[in-house]
Amino acid sequence: MLNLRVSATVLGLIVSSTALSILQTPPPEPCTGNCTFIHDPSVVRRSDGTWLRFSTIGNIAIATAPALTGPWTYQGALLPQGSTIRVRDDQELWAPDVFFANDQFYAYYSVSKSGFQGSDIGVATSKTGDAGTWTDHGSVGVPKSADYNVIDANLFRECDTCDNVWTFGSAWKGVYQTSLTKDYLKWGGEIPRQVLYNSSYPLKPQTFPSITEGGFLFWWAVGGTKYYYNFFSSGACCNAADDLQAPGDEYKIMVCRATSPTGPFTDADGKNCASENGGTLVLGSHGNVYAPGGQGVIVEPGVNRVALYYHYADRSIGYAFDQFLFGFNYLDFSSGWPVVTS
Template identity: 70%
Template sequence: MPGPSLFAGLISLVAIARRAELWPNPEPCLGNCTFIHDPSVVRRSDGTWFRISTNGNIAIATAPELIGPWEYQGAMLPDGSKIDVMENQELWAPDVFHEKDEFYAYYSVSRMGSQDSDIGVATSKDAMPGTWTDHGSIGLPKRDETLNYNRIDANFFKECKDCEPIMNYGSAWNDVYQTNLKKDYLSWGGTTPQQKVYNSTFSVGQTFASITEGAFLFWWKVGDKKYYYMFFSSGACCNSADQLAAPGEEYKIMVCRSETVNGRYVDADGKDCLTENGGTLVLGSHGDVYAPGGQGVIVNPDNNKIALYYHYVNTTIGYNYEDFLFGFNYIDLSSGWPVVTAA
């Protein structure tokens, strides 16, 4: 007789299939929209959109609108990072923050499957290639028996002018952690990192716990309630066409929320996202869209809508690393939980 885990998996697949019928396709993307991983999107005060992403020592592209046309401009750090953690290291998963005419880009230095990673930061007044100053590591504590995390997938969060700057980070190895930064945003603030999101379930055929990564924190007021939404990616990101994850185990965008920035984070069913494997599905595979993730959220001032952006595979194009596309949809938070909508 099938065990409870199998029944749970079947129920989950049915739920995903029902939601997939409601998810719209990504909004149009014009211009340079291919070979995109882990995008971070920010808008300069003159109206120029910047998309900064993994590959090529952090790729920079610009556009007049969120839909494009996107134009590749060059590498953020063409000579690589001053951080040196291993041979053949790569720069990943930038997260860009803009304040007081200064851009701050947090980036990861690592290699696939490595836990000996680090997080660095670079700054620029202009955000264009050739204007960035690399400050190296932000100085997060190295992993140990107590803090057994991976220092990648940084996400900067600051709610107000005088609020404390927060850093969320982590991938696998106990998943998502949170700490603080100093007021200059260039180095660790000294608060002991605290685990915020963790999933202990094992995917089909997998010998390690579910991958949870790419946290992105966003606050929004619903009625008289202020909520902090912790978006994250879950599942297998970038498998080749002949090694795809079991259905439902591929990359997808999840969310948990809290009434305080430090948590406790729970899902829409009230499950704790640290101790009960909680997480509410926001966007998964549907139609020709496969494995969306590496997400971020931004309010588009051109229409005052909240945009959820991400990378994904179009199954009619291919699953190769260079085939990944930039996508975004708008989300509605009026119910208290993010619902993907058509424009």
């Protein structure tokens, strides 16, 4: 948790390492243009150098920019008429995950409503990623379960001939993994297995003990060892200004790692991230930044730096859903664990 613990000694007050890391966390990098009303961003870079950002609401909003910092320009909806999937009359499209393979873009999107467990994940494809070019293929077909919610997809494929790993899940019993068919359009039949769960952060008013969601796989080699990092969001997102969670229980970005993309994942203290409430803090609330989450990770070409991108509320602006912003920071993996740096 993000408690700022202080230990008294005969020499005075020594700030704990957790508190010190929070105090030293830099603000988000600059963002210009369309940077507001952003939730659950997914960012990719096209071969022509154009950055594309996809985000929740507006039937998956698409924006483009010449650089990660912007200026971002809204281009339209990924599915202007909505999805062919129908889970309820007032459904919304959430949490896009966009991946390039087989000479086209794949966009996995959630069909749901807040607190609803009968959700589904669909997939659409496009050759360019531009608004107006997407074809909806409907549901991926992963089975429903009382253990998880079928939202927050993430497709991971390490190489052209490697097996894919498809991560999904939110709340209830957390984040699960399975795989898709080789065309990435349908569930491959592998029974989903739990890989991330953390019940440490009590929430209101939900009946489930916590939210563990948005698993995102990313590999990076450190000291000759290839690690697979599973970034996820944990805690409470999007509370009203007069009903905020206790400090440390709000949304935050956590990580666990493994030497295989399918786990088992452990945190920096060696805790299992599926069975022992494991999870190492990457980015929590600090300064004006409140409840960062909905994250993804991407290598920025040219500078070869790893960027962690996410949504967050700015305390100086407000906590309303439409006030959330797009943010990103760079990561340093030299210790073996991702550390936010400027």
